[in-house]
Amino acid sequence: MAKTVVIDEHGGPEVFRLVEREVGAPGPGEVRIRHEACGLNFIDVYQRTGLYPLELPHALGMEAAGLIEAVGEGVTHLKEGDRAAYAAAPPGAYAEARVMSAAQVCPLPDSISFEEGAAMMLKGLTTHYLFRRTTPISKGDTVLFHAAAGGVGLIACQWARSEGITLIGTAGTDEKCALALEHGAAQCINYRSGDWVEQVRDLTDGAGVDVVMDAVGADTFEGSLDSLKPLGMMISFGNASGPVPPFSVGVLGQKGSLKITRPTLFTHISDHETCQRMAADLFGKVTSGDVTLRIDQRFPLEDVAEAHRVLEARKTTGSTVLIP
Template sequence: MQKTARTVVIHETGGPEVLKIEDRPLGDPGPGEVRIRHHACGLNFIDVYQRTGLYPMELPHALGMEAAGVIEAVGEGVTHLKPGQRAAYAAVPAGAYCEARVMPASQVCPLPGGISFETAAAMMLKGLTVEYLFHRTTPLKRGDTVLFHAAAGGVGLIACQWAKSEGIKLIGTAGTDDKCRLAQFNGATHCINYRTEDFASRVAEITGGKGVDAVMDSVGADTFEGSLDCLKPLGMMISFGNASGPVPPFNIGILGQKGSLKITRPTLFTHIADHSVCQAMARRLFGKVAGAEVKIHIDQRFELDQVAEAHRALEARQTTGSTILVP
């Protein structure tokens, strides 16, 4: 067995320059744990939030929340996985940017044979996020309309296809005309270039002034107020990310003034904390992908040594679809 694994670690918060690659000890799994050797690792904005300190962690700490590979060993009590089995995960604690690791087994999921390691690594955190947005956050049914910000990103392109597969109208936003075309190609009913149009006014036009049933917003500060203006009375604001910075404090009375609106700030890791729920969410995601209802777009690939470059591209919004790291 290889005794160490190359792992991306931060010793301080800051820019991409704080990302360091170290050889870390690699032992045997204890009770409830597995050792997995990665074939591909996913890149997500939560990794940036952790690197910058927006989401605090005890340092030093490895980064990365999703990956796919082969199980090398299982600890006592692990029954849903076995050595030699293909697997994928989005899970805590962070540490997926590495060649291999020992980790809790609960959120590691058996990977169907028809889904590649790269596809799995690119979709676990993003795809499970879309699953809970559409199935576990607010009731949505065929014919409903949602506004989805960053519709050409990794989560967004999955959401566009997911919505189309379930008869939900998705109005997307993106920062370029090319990204808008990409979102529409993947199932968005409309896509608004927020750099050239006021998205709230455009949503009002598209919906005939009625507004949307739900807003799914991972952008944060820049889009929050406009997003509230896009909702119909009793609509749901789902704020699930902070790409432009955290939403500042606001007067909760605004929700009443704008039509008795509802608001939630969910996280994926609350949803997948329960083992059986996590596995059920993964099976639904795998079914969407295996059934060709959702195609995972891997538009950027970086070697593990290029992790800082990958972070710079993500933060500069120079990426589309999903990005993976190859150990």
């Protein structure tokens, strides 16, 4: 048996229930993992509210780290007793233990703690595909990154610095801007302090940026397009302020033959070998010291509703973990 967080309906944090569920034995291609820490991400909010609807009832949570308790037939990259971490669908990581497909579960180096593993997989692999797999980004290019003091943002600041990429961040307070600068952002704009689009233009001598990475969504979409140089790439990868409303594709031509994409992590890691290679790259960034994981919030698993409230109120910095 394992305590597991489930929802029976979409709604606010009050819909969470903590239940006891039988875990069972792994089948072919599966593992049973006992979690030491579970990650918290904005996609969990989207699933809870129904923006990304689930077939209910359903457990929530997309990333965690822990110990492999058992492996099913055909699993060769993991064995009983291994330390492991993952970001994977379907949801179900808010739990003491679970049985799941082994394909996206990755061996976790001894030098990376379980809390770091739980805090880094979804956010770190997202950073990987943003910088390595979405559009060519080279040393000397300039990227605009919204919510630069969040879990993905602080990893992205460090990733950019390690590869000679200029990252201009945005955040909602001077304190969050200072945090982004500390982690490698070249500049950070408090978007409450004035016209941030104008400030981006000023910082780039009027040219605009090569790439925008935007997980905020509705509130920043128009400004993000206006921050790009001609032929620039807009990567819209989240909806923290709500989904981007419909727009005319002709606008992209009017604003300088811009490009736009809406990727998801789970497309990039759907192939087992690709996922394992991406994880190895990410672990290398962490073990080399290029990226450090900042975990600023910890909640017991039973306090998951409060964790969601704090996240939605944008009162978090860095990463948040739940402890079973």
